[in-house]
Structures are given as structure tokens and as C-alpha cells.
Amino acid sequence: MVQSHPHDLRGKPIADAIIAEVRRETEMLAAAGWHPRLLSISIGDVEAAAVYIRNQKRQAERAGIAFEERNFPASITQAELEVAIRAMNADPRVTGIIIQRPAPAHIALKALQGAVHPMKDVEGMHPASIGNIVYNQLDLAPCTAAASVELLKATGLKLEGLEVVVVGHSEIVGKPIAFLLMSEGATVTVCHHMTRSVAIHARRADALFVAVGKARLITAEMVKPGAAVIDIGINVVKDAEGRESVIGDVDTDSVREVAAWITPVPGGVGPVTVAILLRNALTALKRQRTLYETAYREDVGR
Amino acid sequence: MVQSHPHDLRGKPIADAIIAEVRRETEMLAAAGWHPRLLSISIGDVEAAAVYIRNQKRQAERAGIAFEERNFPASITQAELEVAIRAMNADPRVTGIIIQRPAPAHIALKALQGAVHPMKDVEGMHPASIGNIVYNQLDLAPCTAAASVELLKATGLKLEGLEVVVVGHSEIVGKPIAFLLMSEGATVTVCHHMTRSVAIHARRADALFVAVGKARLITAEMVKPGAAVIDIGINVVKDAEGRESVIGDVDTDSVREVAAWITPVPGGVGPVTVAILLRNALTALKRQRTLYETAYREDVGR
Structure with a gap:
């Protein structure tokens, strides 16, 4: 363990404050019928990432966000994974999709990340998410x-x-x-x-x-x-x-x-990185709600 | 006119070289059935941009690229323009869409730019295009x-x-x-x-x-x-x-x-900016061709 030092800028208090704020908002959203839920995709043997994923799940639950793990066999093909991701994109119960690292060598992680719909890109790694930062839209x-x-x-x-x-x-x-x-x-x-x-x-x-x-x-x-x-x-x-x-x-x-x-x-x-992932999930859910409400506010006859 | 000076880095010779190279490639593509065609959208009175648009058209034709102007009345709404752009996105005869500036105050240019499909974004301004540059895909x-x-x-x-x-x-x-x-x-x-x-x-x-x-x-x-x-x-x-x-x-x-x-x-x-616009049109057309050919190479039974 690193010992604390007066000059140290520790992550935990910052992460805790973010998670508490996310929880406050997810509770309000859930009360309105919007339940945040993250899907974590891992491929093959995940021992290297297990501690990390377990921690994500624990912090998500603290933030009022459901967290479900999906482990795919190492033999799965890129095309099969992309089909699975597209199904998650279209599933209203899925707020965001996380693609865990590492993955087997035959899997192109960047292409997988690109298959995640930008509205569900809680890791903020889709090219459109990155481009939006350049355009000063900094929230994802x-x-x-x-x-x-x-x-x-x-x-x-x-x-x-x-x-x-x-x-x-x-x-x-x-x-x-x-x-x-x-x-x-x-x-x-x-x-x-x-x-x-x-x-x-x-x-x-x-x-x-x-x-x-x-x-x-x-x-x-x-x-x-x-x-x-x-x-x-x-x-x-x-x-x-x-x-x-x-x-x-x-x-x-x-x-x-x-x-x-x-x-x-x-x-x-x-610790702050995990808290930001959860804040991104909240941002994604709020955007999905806005999109839904906008669609239903439009004139039916239009 | 600015007088030439030994330290001057002039744009015209660079632009001419790019345009000649684009023409070489567009001729090959046209021979294979892929005809590049740019649509320029202007809104309202375009006197301020007229010289600029005319020059784009002239350079496009030098590069073997058809260039068509569409002027919309100043009274058009944002929603109507976005519908028009979506129709252009879906039109196989349109390689790329250019949105000319200035536009009337009630038009949100950034949202219009976002309505252009990234595959037809020859101006390279869609968030996904910007994000791809961050990901080292520099060609658009x-x-x-x-x-x-x-x-x-x-x-x-x-x-x-x-x-x-x-x-x-x-x-x-x-x-x-x-x-x-x-x-x-x-x-x-x-x-x-x-x-x-x-x-x-x-x-x-x-x-x-x-x-x-x-x-x-x-x-x-x-x-x-x-x-x-x-x-x-x-x-x-x-x-x-x-x-x-x-x-x-x-x-x-x-x-x-x-x-x-x-x-x-x-x-x-x-002058180089116009040449890059035309090179972007070529890049867009090549991507559209690849997408088309990939789709038709896949097994029909899949």
C-alpha cells in the first residue's frame, strides 16, 4: 500500500463524491421508469481482468446501477461478437456496453468498440464520442x-x-x-x-x-x-x-x-476512472430518455 | 495581388498537383461505374459565398468531379433542410454534401453538418470524422x-x-x-x-x-x-x-x-483547401465503393 502523504491527491474521496451524485440521479431516473443497467462483455479466460470487473460491479451497485457480466468463449468469432453487440444496442434494457480487456488475439477490439452504438458507448471510445469532445461536448x-x-x-x-x-x-x-x-x-x-x-x-x-x-x-x-x-x-x-x-x-x-x-x-x-464510467452510464441513460421523449412528443401526423 | 517572394510557400502548385492526382483516380473510378458528384447546399442569399462556390465548381470539374448547386430559400426550416439532407444521404448519385456558409440565423449549421452521413462528409466535419482523426485515420x-x-x-x-x-x-x-x-x-x-x-x-x-x-x-x-x-x-x-x-x-x-x-x-x-475538398470527395467515393463491394461479396445465404 502507498502510504498517504500531505501532497498526495487521492482518488477515493473524489470517486466517492461522484458515485454518491450518480446514485442520487439514478434513483430519480428509476422512479421515472428508467433503470440503468451495464453489460460487461469479456471474451475467453478473464482471470487477468477478474479483480477489475468485480470492482466495477461493486461500484456500479453502490451507484444504483445494475451490472451484468457476459463471458463469451475464446472460440467466438469477431462477426458473432458484433452480432451480439448489435442485439445489445437494440435492447431497451441495456444502458451501456463495456468491452473488457484483454481479449484473444483474433478479436479486433477497436472494431468491437465501433460496433457499440454511440448512445450506449459508456466507455467514451467510439469515434463519434471522441469527435464530440473536440466539439466541446465534454460529458461523455x-x-x-x-x-x-x-x-x-x-x-x-x-x-x-x-x-x-x-x-x-x-x-x-x-x-x-x-x-x-x-x-x-x-x-x-x-x-x-x-x-x-x-x-x-x-x-x-x-x-x-x-x-x-x-x-x-x-x-x-x-x-x-x-x-x-x-x-x-x-x-x-x-x-x-x-x-x-x-x-x-x-x-x-x-x-x-x-x-x-x-x-x-x-x-x-x-478509483476515479471507475466512478467516471458510472457517470458516463448516467449520461447515456439521460440521453436515451431525451431521445425517447422527443420521439413521442412529435406530432403523430407528421 | 501579393507579389511572389523567395520565402513564399504558395498554394497553387500544391493544389494543382493534388487536383491532377484526384483526376487520374476519378477517371479510373468512372470507368468502373463510380461517378463522383458533389452537392453544394446554400441557403438564402448567397452573394457572399458566390465567388467561393463558383471556384469550387471550377476546380471540381478540373478534377473530373461533377458539382451541382442547390440553393434553398431563406425561409426554409431546419427540419425541412435535415429531411433534404437525409434524402441526399440515401441517393446513390450523391458522393458528398457541402454545406456553404453563411446561412440565415435560424439555421443551426452544426446540426446540419451532423445530419450529413459520415460516408458523405467530404468537409470532414462530422463528429465521427473528427474522432477518426484522433484514431489516426487521417484520410478524411x-x-x-x-x-x-x-x-x-x-x-x-x-x-x-x-x-x-x-x-x-x-x-x-x-x-x-x-x-x-x-x-x-x-x-x-x-x-x-x-x-x-x-x-x-x-x-x-x-x-x-x-x-x-x-x-x-x-x-x-x-x-x-x-x-x-x-x-x-x-x-x-x-x-x-x-x-x-x-x-x-x-x-x-x-x-x-x-x-x-x-x-x-x-x-x-x-487554393489547397479546395483541392483537399476534392481529395476528400475521392476518398468518400472509394469508401462507398468498398462498402458496396463488401456487401455484395458476402454469401447470399448468410
Whole structure:
């Protein structure tokens, strides 16, 4: 366990507040006949994801959201899965669809994600969902990216004009963080493995987001004093005795002495990511309700 | 007319090369029964856009693409226009749909753009088209953004690791330029009106893109010697005698002495933007052909 530290920006209190708010709204929606229900799709042996899925289910239930697991055999074809997803798209009892990772090598996850209807895309990964973020419609974003931004907001720093550097330009973490913060008025630079000097950029950042998957990539001398550091990396490392532990992309011990805020790993971005998934489910359900009500408000004779 | 200068990065030769390549491909497609045809929608009095539309038509015909204008009365409702667009989506003779600006105040242009099917979105403005760029599928991008990147490529500068600064974070110009260049390996910073010091960022840019609509915003002391400057601004200004002329966001006369490349206004980004629109039409037609052929290749008994 990471020990708590005065500079630590912990995820749990933020996640708890989001989940409580989601529960308040799901109860009102349920009273009006709108029951949120998530379907989790996993394929083949899910041992690697089991702990993660169990936690999603537990948090969903805390938020008043039903959570059902569907495990498909490893031998299923891509076409069969896509047909199954289309049936879920058309099922009024399904609010949102989650596609768990990892999947067998013959399954194209990106194409599966694209088969989920944008109205049921609670993971915020459909191209149309991503495009809507660019258009400043920020309420259904990829969960990890939105969670990272939520942690920054918890510092109370004013986002307008804030100098932000994102290290890592992945499609579902680095880039969406960049657009989300551009929409909030920050000045954003995105660095990656081809950047000439990540250190030069990182050192001028008021807020530094790191999502590359390299243990201890960011050290104290790469961080501006007083900065907020959001560590999105998840790396399994072994100590001298061969014991495994999970650490982030930031060398937390040294950076803690320089940064004003730092998210621990584990216990930082992770818990908030699950809370955002549930908030996305609520957003999806509200959109589905609006669509339904709009359709029935139209003149029958039209 | 802007006089040519050795540092000028002119659009016409680049546009001509793109149009010649598009024509080569449209001729092959037409021989196979796939005839490209663009529909241009304008609403109400189009005098402001008439020169622009006429030029699109002329360039389209040079590229072997039929171009048809549809002018709707200013009194048309949003709902009527959306029905008209849906009919065009379903018409196999329509390759792509262009929605001309300006439109009467009661028309929500963004919603119209969203009614165009992504397969026929030659302007690259549908949220799904924008999202696909984030997912590194770069072949159908907003025209002005793609044209600006095309001009940078014409300099021969290596994009991997290039320090790029984009001034302006609009949804269809600044942000898409940023993702397009991130996908090409550049390190990108996006500045805007809330940025503390645009000059500090601009001065470290190997390539500087400016799209804010402020005449002469960028002066020589804001530009790194040897940089490439892509000027996307279009501003109408009056001289002492009251004569109107069009200038960009860059103070071209002073910046020319510092930059290694600069796009003139007019004659820089503009001509390439039209060429990209036509290349997008070709891309759309090829996708429509693939979809059609895939559908008919499937087993009938399935």
C-alpha cells in the first residue's frame, strides 16, 4: 500500500463524491421508469481482468446501477461478437456496453468498440464520442482521460490559461486529456517518444499528465516546483526479493518533494476512472430518455 | 495581388498537383461505374459565398468531379433542410454534401453538418470524422486543417519530433491541425486567447500555424528564425484611402525576413483547401465503393 502523504491527491474521496451524485440521479431516473443497467462483455479466460470487473460491479451497485457480466468463449468469432453487440444496442434494457480487456488475439477490439452504438458507448471510445469532445461536448469522454482531468480539477487550480503538458499521445488517454483541457481554456502541449526533450516541456508545466507505461520516467528535476502531477501509468515491477508491486510512470518519492500535488499509484486515477464510467452510464441513460421523449412528443401526423 | 517572394510557400502548385492526382483516380473510378458528384447546399442569399462556390465548381470539374448547386430559400426550416439532407444521404448519385456558409440565423449549421452521413462528409466535419482523426485515420479531415498540414509537408521538414505551435483552438481548424500533426509525430502545443504568453510559445516553434482571425497578430519578433509559418487567417482591412484588401493573421512583410517559409494570404492555404475538398470527395467515393463491394461479396445465404 502507498502510504498517504500531505501532497498526495487521492482518488477515493473524489470517486466517492461522484458515485454518491450518480446514485442520487439514478434513483430519480428509476422512479421515472428508467433503470440503468451495464453489460460487461469479456471474451475467453478473464482471470487477468477478474479483480477489475468485480470492482466495477461493486461500484456500479453502490451507484444504483445494475451490472451484468457476459463471458463469451475464446472460440467466438469477431462477426458473432458484433452480432451480439448489435442485439445489445437494440435492447431497451441495456444502458451501456463495456468491452473488457484483454481479449484473444483474433478479436479486433477497436472494431468491437465501433460496433457499440454511440448512445450506449459508456466507455467514451467510439469515434463519434471522441469527435464530440473536440466539439466541446465534454460529458461523455474516455474514462481514464476524464478521471485524470477530474483529479486536476480537485486541486482548485484555475484551468484557464494553465500551462499543461501531457506526456503520451495515445488515442484514449493522452489525446482526449489534451482536448478536454483545451476546451477548459488550458494551453496544452502533447509530448511522446518522438519529442526531442520531454524534460524541457515537462519542467514548464503547471500541470503534468503522464501516461506512457514506463516506470519512474518522470523524476524530480523534470517537474516545476508547485506543479500538479497526474500519474496515469500502471507498471508491475519486482523488488530485490522478487516481490511484485504496481507503480506509476512518476518517481513518486523524489517528485513528492517538488510537486504541490501528486496522484499516488495505486489509489489515484484508478478509483476515479471507475466512478467516471458510472457517470458516463448516467449520461447515456439521460440521453436515451431525451431521445425517447422527443420521439413521442412529435406530432403523430407528421 | 501579393507579389511572389523567395520565402513564399504558395498554394497553387500544391493544389494543382493534388487536383491532377484526384483526376487520374476519378477517371479510373468512372470507368468502373463510380461517378463522383458533389452537392453544394446554400441557403438564402448567397452573394457572399458566390465567388467561393463558383471556384469550387471550377476546380471540381478540373478534377473530373461533377458539382451541382442547390440553393434553398431563406425561409426554409431546419427540419425541412435535415429531411433534404437525409434524402441526399440515401441517393446513390450523391458522393458528398457541402454545406456553404453563411446561412440565415435560424439555421443551426452544426446540426446540419451532423445530419450529413459520415460516408458523405467530404468537409470532414462530422463528429465521427473528427474522432477518426484522433484514431489516426487521417484520410478524411476538415479541409482547411488538412490543407495547412499539406503546406507544411511541402517544405520537406521532417515532422517527427518537430516543435509545432498552433495559435487558435477552433474545432475545425486549430484542433484538427493539432491531432493531424500529433499523428505524424510532431510535438504540438495549442495556444489561444487564454494563453498567458503566445509569444513565448510561438518563438520556440519550428512550424507555426495561426488561425485566429486577427490581422497582423504575429510579428517578426514572435517567430523563430528559419521557421515555417502557415497563415490561415482571412481578414478584410481598409487602407488609408478606404480600399479593401484581404490579409492574414501574420504580419507578412516583417515575418518574411525571419521565417524560412511563409504562406501568402491570399494564395496560400486557400487554393489547397479546395483541392483537399476534392481529395476528400475521392476518398468518400472509394469508401462507398468498398462498402458496396463488401456487401455484395458476402454469401447470399448468410
